[in-house]
Ligand SMILES: NC(=O)C1=CN([C@@H]2O[C@H](COP(=O)(O)OP(=O)(O)OC[C@H]3O[C@@H](n4cnc5c(N)ncnc54)[C@H](OP(=O)(O)O)[C@@H]3O)[C@@H](O)[C@H]2O)[C@@H](O)CC1
């Protein structure tokens with residue numbers, strides 16, 4: 012797990028290091044600039060050869076200071092360097108000013124405008140050091156135009172000119188992954204993207220990635236992310252992450268890495284999965300109950316059930332209305348099947364050994380679905396020894412509470428997880444949804460939703476956020492080399508719901524949050540393993556290979 016920082020946390024870490032006397036701000040800036048130069052040559056070794064030129068765009072804060080360090084280092088290597096500054100040099104913060112002044116002693120500092128930049132000779136590299144973690148408001152329009160990725164097309168072979176972003180492409184909010192803009196999103200004609208899109212070929216950040224590198228527009232703008240170690244020791248937090256529930260004040264990236272390296276013995280997720288318990292019988296591996304809809308609507312539940320069984324649950328039973336029994340019987344073998352009439356009690360057909368429930372896929376949006384959800388959430392552990400069954404609520408189980416979400420939330424317990432996509436999320440948490448959350452990151456929206464619902468929330472997308480009521484959160488990112496656009500296929504979410512239920516159902520399974528992280532990772536890995544052309548049915552069938560590759 013890698014820690015993802017907010018801008019404030021990054022500043023705190025930096026200030027603590029400087030305050031301890033271990034390092035000065037100027038030394039950190041030098042390491043940052045050197046780190047960017049090293050990252051450039053590591054990414055494009057050929058740039059070491061021949062006469063090279065760079066344009067460095069510097070801003071009014073320490074991001075700009077990094078830019079002046081980079082300008083000096085490239086100049087010392089014999090590059091032709093032009094540095095442009097936005098802002099008043101006398102107002103630069105002290106370390107940035109020091110580096111500006113060192114540069115200005117021998118070189119001109121040009122103004123940062125599209126005219127001044129693009130009327131000059133063609134560079135090999137453009138460095139965007141205008142704003143980093145200090146961005147507080149939308150870019151001034153003339154800066155947005157100067158940074159627009161299309162602007163460099165005035166030069167020949169523009170696509171060969173490398174754009175390198177220091178900390179982030181300027182304009183990206185590193186806490187939220189939004190591009191701050193004054194434009195009206197609702198007004199299609201004034202849509203800002205073509206005008207202000209500022210994309211890097213390589214983004215170099217310091218010490219640890221920031222949340223906005225992984226959320227929303229972040230990955231599309233940063234394109235490739237390099238993390239430079241600038242000697243700030245803060246590894247304690249990461250040490251406390253492996254296999255443990257999350258720290259409420261921190262956000263972690265769901266991936267099998269630890270302290271910056273791949274996990275050597277593939278101890279994640281292997282250690283968390285119950286099948287390592289060699290002595291267990293099938294009931295130790297959990298019994299998952301999946302609710303299906305009526306005739307012709309059982310496919311979603313059957314896929315969820317198959318994912319639950321493939322992910323390690325010892326038994327899986329599909330419950331369907333009597334009218335759908337024959338349809339389901341024609342499709343199911345290893346998965347058990349029982350009918351459950353509308354007015355029948357769950358206790359009539361499911362004994363107390365059920366350890367996991369999955370409701371929603373294909374169930375139908377109805378009062379009957381609401382009643383079943385509430386009935387299932389009322390099932391609690393018998394006595395003090397056992398755990399409450401895990402309850403995964405997806406799709407129609409969520410939409411059935413649209414307009415009255417509190418009727419759901421008051422029944423949720425800590426072994427409940429809601430797995431909405433953005434549309435379903437908006438039905439339950441309208442004020443925290445998509446467009447409403449201009450001031451809130453997707454991570455913070457999911458955190459607030461989890462606190463309101465009193466249970467875990469997994470909010471889906473290429474950036475999937477998992478949050479729990481105390482604020483603990485993680486982010487699964489199908490980005491930076493893990494892209495799986497073909498996972499956006501009908502039914503993929505149903506499979507994820509079953510996967511979570513199957514992984515979390517065993518008696519010895521880890522904490523629900525940890526199992527949900529693993530489910531999100533395995534889900535994307537299965538899709539990656541299968542490749543383009545994937546349909547949702549393929550996911551459960553791909554799981555054995557994915558589990559094998561993960562060393563499980
Ligand atoms: N932290 C660390 O450990 C390390 C940090 N390092 C580097 O420092 C960077 C952070 O530096 P930083 O804090 O000075 O912020 P930065 O991004 O340069 O911008 C602040 C300035 O921009 C201004 N401003 C903001 N928005 C604006 C807008 N829309 N339009 C116009 N102006 C705007 C803002 O003005 P104000 O809001 O105060 O009016 C202020 O003047 C970080 O990203 C990294 O590169 C490394 O050296 C190594 C270690």
Ligand SMILES: Nc1ncnc2c1ncn2[C@@H]1O[C@H](COP(=O)(O)OP(=O)(O)O)[C@@H](O)[C@H]1O
Nearest residue numbers: 432471472473489495498499501502503504505
């Ligand atoms: N572009 C994408 N890249 C990676 N994963 C995606 C992408 N779009 C969607 N997903 C994932 O695919 C699944 C889709 O789930 P959902 O929207 O509930 O679909 P359905 O309701 O059809 O099952 C989620 O796990 C989501 O995170």
Ligand SMILES: [K+]
Nearest residue numbers: 139142177179
């Ligand atoms: K920048």
